[in-house]
Amino acid sequence: MGEKTTIKFECPKCHQWHQDVIDSTLVTGSKIFPVRYPYVHDASLVILCYIDAHFTIRGFEQITLGKNTVDALVKKGKEQKAATTAADWKNIF
Numbered sequence: 001m002g003e004k005t006t007i008k009f010e011c012p013k014c015h016q017w018h019q020d021v022i023d024s025t026l027v028t029g030s031k032i033f034p035v036r037y038p039y040v041h042d043a044s045l046v047i048l049c050y051i052d053a054h055f056t057i058r059g060f061e062q063i064t065l066g067k068n069t070v071d072a073l074v075k076k077g078k079e080q081k082a083a084t085t086a087a088d089w090k091n092i093f
């Protein structure tokens with residue numbers, strides 16, 4: 001398994017602190033910054049996190065999901081989040 005990095009952020013939606021463990025290569029392997037990382041907030045909301053080269057979150061975008069997107073997320077990512085790769089997410093967004 002590759003190296004993991006924990007990201008934490010104060011949620012722009014509910015103002016709680018959330019954290020997620022991401023594959024470090026999402027950032028260290030990227031040539032384009034900020035990296036967009038989709039945090040699955042709940043069944044109808046994704047918080048798109050904009051992460052810079054130092055794993056600092058510089059901004060957010062809230063994406064409200066339709067049913068088709070939710071189904072795609074659940075199928076492709078949420079239930080298998082530990083194994084989800086950047087390529088998988090790029091197929092969704």
Ligand SMILES: [Zn+2]
Binds near residue numbers: 012013015016018041
């Ligand atoms: Zn939240």
